[in-house]
Amino acid sequence: DQQVKQNSPSLSVQEGRISILNCDYTNSMFDYFLWYKKYPAEGPTFLISISSIKDKNEDGRFTVFLNKSAKHLSLHIVPSQPGDSAVYFCAADVQGAQKLVFGQGTRLTINP
C-alpha cells in the first residue's frame, strides 16, 4: 500500500526553466510534508517542508505547494540549475510520530 506516490520516475528540464515535481498521498492523517534531494551514495538532504496548515512555503529557488483537498503537493524549482540534477523524494509524516513515509523518488535531470 503506497501511501505516498511520485508517479513520474524521471523528469528532464532545460537549465533556467522551471522544474515541477509532483507527489500524491492517500493518508489524510499526514500533516507534515518534506522534500529531500539525494545524490548517489549519499544520504538525502533536506530541502523544504510544509505543514498542513499552510498551502505554500518558499525558500529561495524552492517553493512547495500543498493542496489538501486533492491530497497533492508539488515542488517548484526556479530557475533550474545543473546542480539540481538528483533524485527528489517527497515524504509525509504525522506530527509527533516522526515516522517518515517516502515516495519512490523522481530523477530530475537539468540539461544545459
Place this chain on the structure above:
Amino acid sequence: KAGVTQTPRYLIKTRGQQVTLSCSPISGHRSVSWYQQTPGQGLQFLFEYFSETQRNKGNFPGRFSGRQFSNSRSEMNVSTLELGDSALYLCASRANYEQYFGPGTRLTVT
C-alpha cells in the same frame, strides 16, 4: 555543526551472520531514526529512538533491532542476515520536525 555520521560506510557480510551499524546524530539532537533503502521498496522506516527509548517501529522482522545511548548515539543490529537485507541503511536525527540524514551504510549480504 557537524552532520550525522555513520560507520562503517561499507560492509560485506555473509548470510547467517549478524551486523551492527553505528550512528552519531547532530549535536543536540535527541531523536534518531533508521531507514532502509532498497531499489525495490524505496526508503522504509525501521525505528525511532528518543532519550534511549524506542518510540516508533516500522514493519520489519524482529531480526532488526536498535538501541540508543545516553549521548544520543545509536546502533542498529541485524541478526541472521538474509540476502534481501542488502541495502543502504540511513540514520537521521532531528531537533524539531525536519530529519537530517547521514551518508548511510551500504550493506551487502553474500
